[in-house]
Amino acid sequence: MEKCLEAYLEKVEKCLKPLPGSERVDIVKEIKSEMLELQAEGKTAEEVVARLGKPGELAKAYLSDLITKDTSFSWTRVLALCAYYSVAGLSGLFVIPTLIICAPVFMLCGIAAPLLGAVKLVDTALQLGIPGVQYIGVAGVSNPVMVFALCAVFGVALFLAGYGCWQLLVLYVKGMGRVKTGLSL
Known part of the structure; x- marks a missing residue:
């Protein structure tokens, strides 16, 4: 077996550490x-790795299946539940705060960039002399029309990035909610 596939299996096994050895070995063999x-x-x-997905996500799927397939109490189920929440919780510690911060910041910057470009264009066209306008620019471009056009393009890109972060956050929370509803002891 190739080295990258062995490394993938090691990562999956690492995510399944809280499970008893026999359960872990069976999952890795499968x-x-x-x-x-x-x-x-x-x-x-x-192609194999791409088809299987991220090792942590695959481990979560196995943990979820293990937890939900049997409704009787067992210590294996308790350990699987702990393993699932540790994997989901740790990813949530990074994913949720990052997306919560990035979404509105990118969207606000996406709105602000073209507005600032428009302020520079209007100030230059009407020669208003608004203080601080000389600092509005894009990488040394001095033409106000070009600055506005670039600000508009960057604004759209930033707004779309913010919207994408928001959509990822919604998908993540919904996905974790769907998996959580299947968990029971």
């Missing part, structure tokens, strides 16, 4: 078997 089948179909190692 993933390895799937990898070998895909390679037998002519897929490259990169």
